[in-house]
Amino acid sequence: MTxxxxxxxxxxxxxxxxxxGAAPGLAQDGQNAYKIHVDGLSCPFCDFGIxxxxxxxxxxxxxxxxxxxxxxxxxxxxxxxxxxxxxxxAVEKAGFTPRDFQPVPPAQQAPAHG
Amino acid sequence: xxxxLLVSGEADTLCAAPITLNTAMPVAEGEFLFRxxxxxxxxxxxxGGVARxxxxxxxxxxxxxxxxxxxxxFAILPYVDKSLDRVQxxxxxxxxxxxxxxxxxxxxxxxxxxxWRGRTLRLAPFVGVQVPTGKDxxxxxxxxxxxxLQPGSGSxxxxxGMVLTYSTLDFQVDAQTSYKANTQANxxxxxxxxxxxxxxxxRLWPRSLKGLRGRIPAFVYGVLESNFIHSDNNAVGGAEDPxxxxxxxxxxxxxxxxxxxxxxEGGVQVPVIQDLNGTGLARxxxxxxxxxxxx
Numbered sequence: 410m411t412x413x414x415x416x417x418x419x420x421x422x423x424x425x426x427x428x429x430g431a432a433p434g435l436a437q438d439g440q441n442a443y444k445i446h447v448d449g450l451s452c453p454f455c456d457f458g459i460x461x462x463x464x465x466x467x468x469x470x471x472x473x474x475x476x477x478x479x480x481x482x483x484x485x486x487x488x489x490x491x492x493x494x495x496x497x498x499a500v501e502k503a504g505f506t507p508r509d510f511q512p513v514p515p516a517q518q519a520p521a522h523g
Numbered sequence: 524x525x526x527x528l529l530v531s532g533e534a535d536t537l538c539a540a541p542i543t544l545n546t547a548m549p550v551a552e553g554e555f556l557f558r559x560x561x562x563x564x565x566x567x568x569x570x571g572g573v574a575r576x577x578x579x580x581x582x583x584x585x586x587x588x589x590x591x592x593x594x595x596x597f598a599i600l601p602y603v604d605k606s607l608d609r610v611q612x613x614x615x616x617x618x619x620x621x622x623x624x625x626x627x628x629x630x631x632x633x634x635x636x637x638x639w640r641g642r643t644l645r646l647a648p649f650v651g652v653q654v655p656t657g658k659d660x661x662x663x664x665x666x667x668x669x670x671x672l673q674p675g676s677g678s679x680x681x682x683x684g685m686v687l688t689y690s691t692l693d694f695q696v697d698a699q700t701s702y703k704a705n706t707q708a709n710x711x712x713x714x715x716x717x718x719x720x721x722x723x724x725x726r727l728w729p730r731s732l733k734g735l736r737g738r739i740p741a742f743v744y745g746v747l748e749s750n751f752i753h754s755d756n757n758a759v760g761g762a763e764d765p766x767x768x769x770x771x772x773x774x775x776x777x778x779x780x781x782x783x784x785x786x787x788e789g790g791v792q793v794p795v796i797q798d799l800n801g802t803g804l805a806r807x808x809x810x811x812x813x814x815x816x817x818x
Contacts, residue, residue, distance in 0.1 A: 446640070448638035448639050448640055448643070449636075449638030449639070449642070449643040450641065451641060451642055451643055451690040451691055451692050451695065452690065452692070452695070452742055452781055453738075453739055453740065453741060453742055453781055453782055453783045454781050454782070454783060454786060454817070455548070455549075456738065456783045457551070457554070457783050457784060457817045458549060458550070458551030458554055458589075458817075459551075460783070461551055461553070461554055462551055462552065462553075473737060473738065474737075474738055475736055475737055475738075476641075476692065476732075476735075476738070476739050477641070477692065477732050477735055477736065477739075478640075478736070479640040479641055501592055502551060502552040502553075502591070502592055503549070503551040503552070503592070504549025504550070504551055504552075504589070504592040504593075504633075505549070505638060505643075506636075506638035
């Protein structure tokens, strides 16, 4: 390998690490998490529909529902991503109204649990 | 001659939730909801030297299914056990029947929905039919049982109504109006039934949601429901039975323990006003208890 190509490889590797670390919702172990606010949730029995429809999405590892905030955090399996369109459709099929959707930065992710 | 009684000839209520009426809260697409409710309906009085004692026990099974976010289908099948004892001049006569009753099928569709954070307002009409799956020709030593004591009505009947629901994290209010048009079978026809029902479910526990985050495992609700029921006179051989039908108003205090997957609930329906025609037998009380779960 020439001196120039060696440096190109090193710079590319550094850039890759920086990009991976800065990519929103991407933890160091490659796990994505997303938060979607849901309107209409008013009691624990309502949670089941949300659990069911979001749980049917491929790649979902866990779902946490904050009833008071009206927010749902979806944690994906490592390497899997969730699109806003799919998340919104699942909430609507559960019978509720999806609001804003955003990735959860790694620092704000709680340990994944089932 | 058996005195005709005011006896509900059908699964007394269409119960998806709260306890004695429907709700417009959603059933998710592909979600099933199962509910079992046990009902003990007691009536007793003495009229003209005749002591009358009526007991009705119902085990009512309901299955609901979410076709999509707005349309849900429900089926209700009761097991009914009815008995009527009369004592006149020291002589007791008892008549009873127990079997599967009539199947009720109905569809509920949400026509209006407005959601906010932690609350929702919904309006859902419903229509259905009651199918004569129950036996309607039971007999005993005295011959064929009167229509009001049969497990089934023998007739196909139509029903329709509308329910309005406003639900928040602190309480839920449901209000429903419904009408059931009964038809004739075996020379007997139950009077049509008009109902106005309302329910308030108020969260008793946790007392405050301040500071609570994440999943909340359960709520305990205090429940107060109101049921106004007007029944037209029954008809026997085309002639109105003057000792049937009338208007009643019940209040139903109860409790619910609600989790994400299941609910346990119960209460006692007590009559406030009973304006019954002729010698119609007034209800003493109705106890309801049951559970439901989703899957």
